[in-house]
Amino acid sequence: MKSLRDGLKYFAYAIKSGLTTNVFNSNQLIHLYVKRGLIREAHKLFDEMPNRNVFTWNAIINGYVKARDLMQAQLLFTASPCKDSVTYNSMLSGYIDTQGYESDAVELFRQLQSQNHDARIDEFSLTLMLNLASKLGALIYGNQLHCYMVKTANNLSHFAVSSLIHMYSKCGCLLEAWKVFDGCPNGIYDLVSKNAMMGACIKGGELEMASELFWSRPELHDHVSWNTMISGYAQNGYEEEAIKLFKLMADEGYKWNEHSFASVLTACSSLKSRELGKQIHARALREGIITNPFISNGLVNVYSKCGDMKYAELVNATLGGENIFAAVSMIVGYSAVGNMLKAQQLFDSLAEKNLIVLTAIISGFLKSRQCENVFRLFRDLIQTNAVVPDTLILAGLLGACALGALIDPGKQIHAYLLRMGYMMDEKIISTKVDMYAKCGNINYAQRIFQKISQKDTVLYNIMIGGYAHHGFIYEAFQLFHEMKGKGVQPDAITFIALLSVCRHRGLVEMGETYFLSMTEEYEIQPETDHFACMIDLYGRANQLDKAIAFMGKLPVEEDAVILGTFLNACKSNKNVELAGAVEEKLLQIEGRNGARYVQFASIYALEEKWDEMGRIMKQMREKEVKKTTGCSWIHIGERVHTFTSSDRSHSEIDAIYFVISCLIQELDAIRLTEERILEESQC
DNA sequence: CTAGGGTTAG
Numbered sequence: 213m214k215s216l217r218d219g220l221k222y223f224a225y226a227i228k229s230g231l232t233t234n235v236f237n238s239n240q241l242i243h244l245y246v247k248r249g250l251i252r253e254a255h256k257l258f259d260e261m262p263n264r265n266v267f268t269w270n271a272i273i274n275g276y277v278k279a280r281d282l283m284q285a286q287l288l289f290t291a292s293p294c295k296d297s298v299t300y301n302s303m304l305s306g307y308i309d310t311q312g313y314e315s316d317a318v319e320l321f322r323q324l325q326s327q328n329h330d331a332r333i334d335e336f337s338l339t340l341m342l343n344l345a346s347k348l349g350a351l352i353y354g355n356q357l358h359c360y361m362v363k364t365a366n367n368l369s370h371f372a373v374s375s376l377i378h379m380y381s382k383c384g385c386l387l388e389a390w391k392v393f394d395g396c397p398n399g400i401y402d403l404v405s406k407n408a409m410m411g412a413c414i415k416g417g418e419l420e421m422a423s424e425l426f427w428s429r430p431e432l433h434d435h436v437s438w439n440t441m442i443s444g445y446a447q448n449g450y451e452e453e454a455i456k457l458f459k460l461m462a463d464e465g466y467k468w469n470e471h472s473f474a475s476v477l478t479a480c481s482s483l484k485s486r487e488l489g490k491q492i493h494a495r496a497l498r499e500g501i502i503t504n505p506f507i508s509n510g511l512v513n514v515y516s517k518c519g520d521m522k523y524a525e526l527v528n529a530t531l532g533g534e535n536i537f538a539a540v541s542m543i544v545g546y547s548a549v550g551n552m553l554k555a556q557q558l559f560d561s562l563a564e565k566n567l568i569v570l571t572a573i574i575s576g577f578l579k580s581r582q583c584e585n586v587f588r589l590f591r592d593l594i595q596t597n598a599v600v601p602d603t604l605i606l607a608g609l610l611g612a613c614a615l616g617a618l619i620d621p622g623k624q625i626h627a628y629l630l631r632m633g634y635m636m637d638e639k640i641i642s643t644k645v646d647m648y649a650k651c652g653n654i655n656y657a658q659r660i661f662q663k664i665s666q667k668d669t670v671l672y673n674i675m676i677g678g679y680a681h682h683g684f685i686y687e688a689f690q691l692f693h694e695m696k697g698k699g700v701q702p703d704a705i706t707f708i709a710l711l712s713v714c715r716h717r718g719l720v721e722m723g724e725t726y727f728l729s730m731t732e733e734y735e736i737q738p739e740t741d742h743f744a745c746m747i748d749l750y751g752r753a754n755q756l757d758k759a760i761a762f763m764g765k766l767p768v769e770e771d772a773v774i775l776g777t778f779l780n781a782c783k784s785n786k787n788v789e790l791a792g793a794v795e796e797k798l799l800q801i802e803g804r805n806g807a808r809y810v811q812f813a814s815i816y817a818l819e820e821k822w823d824e825m826g827r828i829m830k831q832m833r834e835k836e837v838k839k840t841t842g843c844s845w846i847h848i849g850e851r852v853h854t855f856t857s858s859d860r861s862h863s864e865i866d867a868i869y870f871v872i873s874c875l876i877q878e879l880d881a882i883r884l885t886e887e888r889i890l891e892e893s894q895c
Numbered sequence: 896c897t898a899g900g901g902t903t904a905g
Binding site: 239242243246266267268269270271272273274275277296297298299300301302303304305334335336337338339340342343369370371372373374375376377378402403404405406407408409410411434435436437438439440441442443444469470471472473474475477478504505506507508509510512513535536537538539540541542543544566567568569570571572573574575604605608 | 899900903905
């Protein structure tokens with residue numbers, strides 16, 4: 213009586229023949245119903261049974277556990293007149309894999325320990341509880357279970373070994389896991405324990421160890437062994453190895469399943485290989501397992517990472533209904549190509565939102581410099597979903613504060629982090645320093661920065677950039693010196709910061725030295741932003757000839773950033789002819805950017821070329837492009853004071869301009885002194 | 896009738 217069909221046939225036959233149905237057969241039938249997910253039928257039979265025994269009760273309780281109806285299982289458990297170890301274990305298993313019932317599991321296990329009933333703790337209960345410890349990362353609890361197992365000789369089976377390895381691995385104790393594995397009775401371990409140990413090595417970052425184990429006993433290989441190894445490589449930056457093993461797996465006669473595909477797709481997305489992704493896509497179609505959500509999500513992720521949103525949308529549409537994993541991938545994809553409208557639409561369409569999807573869209577808005585949207589989204593989601601933000605979300609909010617120069621909200625978030633006792637990792641610390649620097653409070657930034665013992669490149673970059681932003685040239689250069697002294701490697705961003713200092717202070721020679729040192733001393737290839745810095749440096753120093761010569765030697769195609777910077781150089785050097793010469797090229801690349809037309813118009817206006825100016829503005833109108841007006845703002849108390857160019861609408865405008873003129877005088881005085889010091893120090 | 900290993904997103 214293996215299948216439900218056979219069971220029912222036999223049962224019907226028994227009734228027809230006038231035989232009384234016995235408890236054993238009915239129990240078996242309940243079990244078969246449960247296996248097929250037919251819990252209502254199982255319960256009906258259970259109700260109709262004149263006699264029940266402990267097996268009957270266990271079968272129906274297990275049925276409700278498998279149907280994830282814990283309330284009903286609990287009711288039956290309480291009602292059952294006869295409970296043995298299996299009854300307890302079934303209930304335990306239900307509690308353990310249902311979110312929110314963990315403490316019930318612990319309580320039931322405690323009851324099991326008391327001796328007032330027929331049930332006893334056995335190996336089943338212990339492996340179940342080890343699972344709970346793994347799930348919660350409760351090392352102390354797991355350790356106690358381990359001790360109990362040793363004391364009661366319940367630590368010797370393969371089940372015990374694999375569960376213990378898994379528990380120690382999940383709790384981050386690779387060494388303990390290894391001790392269990394190594395201490396297997398008579399040194400004999402089974403396939404599952406070997407796979408568990410491989411998984412533990414991978415989680416502990418010991419890929420070599422895992423690989424050695426994998427190849428050590430090929431007779432103990434199964435799908436899981438291959439998939440464990442493939443995912444291990446894929447998740448630890450060994451994409452090529454993962455792909456190699458994926459191929460080898462099939463060559464060795466092991467059929468790919470959804471796990472194999474999901475892992476190899478992770479490797480494709482890290483490599484941003486659209487081609488490989490398409491090949492895997494084709495394979496999955498051929499294997500007929502494309503409908504598996506792990507595989508479809510993986511494909512959406514690969515296409516999104518490669519910026520191929522058409523294909524990502526295509527695969528996503530086949531998912532039928534929303535999927536948060538695919539949605540996150542796509543939001544990241546849209547953000548990368550700057551399409552925040554699509555990202556927002558997708559986000560809004562989601563019925564279920566979590567912290568991960570929120571972080572994804574926040575990062576997108578930050579990339580597109582839309583800080584208001586960050587706060588709006590955060591407020592909406594926090595209010596309606598009562599979620600607790602994590603450090604990644606808070607870092608996103610700090611980023612938005614930095615973008616909007618919002619020091620007060622920034623301080624509030626900082627205080628919230630401290631008050632709630634969040635772990636301050638490198639990421640959140642750097643974001644905090646950056647926020648204070650960008651909000652104009654370089655002193656706070658400096659104070660936090662100085663207290664950090666282990667400073668990395670990112671943090672140095674932020675602080676050097678902060679000093680650059682505030683015009684603290686000595687501090688910036690000195691910090692660069694300190695960085696080198698401490699053996700922290702500068703990167704491309706470091707040099708953007710250094711070149712920014714130079715260009716804002718007209719330090720042409722120093723800029724040239726830094727620029728050359730990039731390739732000659734640090735083997736860092738300069739990119740668009742570095743080239744733009746140099747052009748700007750020459751432009752601001754009124755050395756347009758040098759800028760032109762520099763442009764002539766560029767190893768890359770002139771893009772909008774470079775041409776736009778050159779245009780500014782033309783403007784400050786009042787060279788309308790040169791500006792006119794790049795007009796066609798720049799508008800061809802960025803004809804949709806209204807700011808470019810305004811840029812040209814202002815140059816023509818400066819030299820009173822009114823015809824040229826009229827022509828460019830007409831062109832702008834015809835193309836129906838817009839430029840948002842540049843604006844400055846400051847928060848004072850509850851009020852935001854905004855200013856646009858030559859805007860005199862503020863009620864205190866005369867006082868404001870008076871203070872500005874005083875500040876300019878002071879700045880000029882400071883600059884003269886600094887320049888003299890600099891000249892003397894260079895002598 | 897109850898228990899062990901591998902898969903997706905910030």
